[in-house]
Amino acid sequence: MHVRHEIFRGKWCTWGALFEDAAAFASRLPPKRLISIAHSNDHGDGVVTVWYWNSEPSAETGRDVKKQMEIE
Numbered sequence: 071m072h073v074r075h076e077i078f079r080g081k082w083c084t085w086g087a088l089f090e091d092a093a094a095f096a097s098r099l100p101p102k103r104l105i106s107i108a109h110s111n112d113h114g115d116g117v118v119t120v121w122y123w124n125s126e127p128s129a130e131t132g133r134d135v136k137k138q139m140e141i142e
Contacts, residue, residue: 071123072127073105073122073124074124076095076120077119078095078117079118085116088118091118093107
């Protein structure tokens with residue numbers, strides 16, 4: 071299984087609308103696949119991230135993550 075995420079961002083919408091969009095996406099996931107939902111605010115730019123398990127790797131998994139972790 072691979073950890074994936076879906077980002078919901080909205081500077082020009084309400085927090086309620088942003089959370090509704092994220093909740094609608096999370097509600098379509100089977101409960102065992104949902105990891106967590108996180109949110110942040112940066113000068114009025116709201117961000118909600120839904121973290122979940124997926125059997126398909128993301129397109130970004132082609133990069134050398136192990137090498138990147140060694141650099142950091």
